Amino acid sequence: MAGGNQRLITTLLLVVIGMFGFGFALVPLYDVFCDITGINGKTSTEAATASQSVDKQRLVTVEFITYVRGDMPWEFKPKIERMQVHPGETTQVAFLARNLSGADTVGQAIPSVSPGQGALYFSKIECFCFNNQPLEAGAETEMGLVFYVDPELPESIRTLTLSYTLYNITEQAMSVAKERES
Numbered sequence: 001m002a003g004g005n006q007r008l009i010t011t012l013l014l015v016v017i018g019m020f021g022f023g024f025a026l027v028p029l030y031d032v033f034c035d036i037t038g039i040n041g042k043t044s045t046e047a048a049t050a051s052q053s054v055d056k057q058r059l060v061t062v063e064f065i066t067y068v069r070g071d072m073p074w075e076f077k078p079k080i081e082r083m084q085v086h087p088g089e090t091t092q093v094a095f096l097a098r099n100l101s102g103a104d105t106v107g108q109a110i111p112s113v114s115p116g117q118g119a120l121y122f123s124k125i126e127c128f129c130f131n132n133q134p135l136e137a138g139a140e141t142e143m144g145l146v147f148y149v150d151p152e153l154p155e156s157i158r159t160l161t162l163s164y165t166l167y168n169i170t171e172q173a174m175s176v177a178k179e180r181e182s
Contacts, residue, residue: 087153092145
């Protein structure tokens with residue numbers, strides 16, 4: 001009986017270790033899957049070049065939404081919440097940020113587009129999300145976004161929602177700065 005219990009315990013431990021490892025492998029596998037299929041609304045992290053054609057016959061509604069993570073002491077919002085654009089038309093919008101704390105902080109905005117398939121057609125030429133955003137205590141800033149919606153956007157998609165989640169990366173930014181000084 002003792003040998004059977006030992007084998008069962010060993011098998012269960014191996015299953016637990018395998019499940020734990022599989023959980024870690026899911027994140028990079030999911031990222032690869034999203035890159036291939038365009039699902040999840042991830043946008044490119046590199047600047048695009050301006051579109052060469054504009055579809056004046058069509059209008060697409062673009063909505064802007066912002067979220068601030070709980071440990072981020074900033075107010076962060078779009079200057080305009082919704083606009084209509086012609087596919088291929090280069091458009092500039094701004095987002096406002098204000099550091100509500102008494103300390104200098106560094107933020108990083110992560111974009112996402114809904115519906116997920118629409119992320120393939122949302123091109124950022126310039127974006128504050130490409131870089132860390134340092135902001136002194138109590139300071140305010142305007143952060144710009146220059147984008148266009150690709151004219152190849154499927155006709156069935158009439159509205160794109162661009163959302164930014166703002167993260168507090170002050171500690172990571174300070175660690176990188178200290179490493180560079182060394």
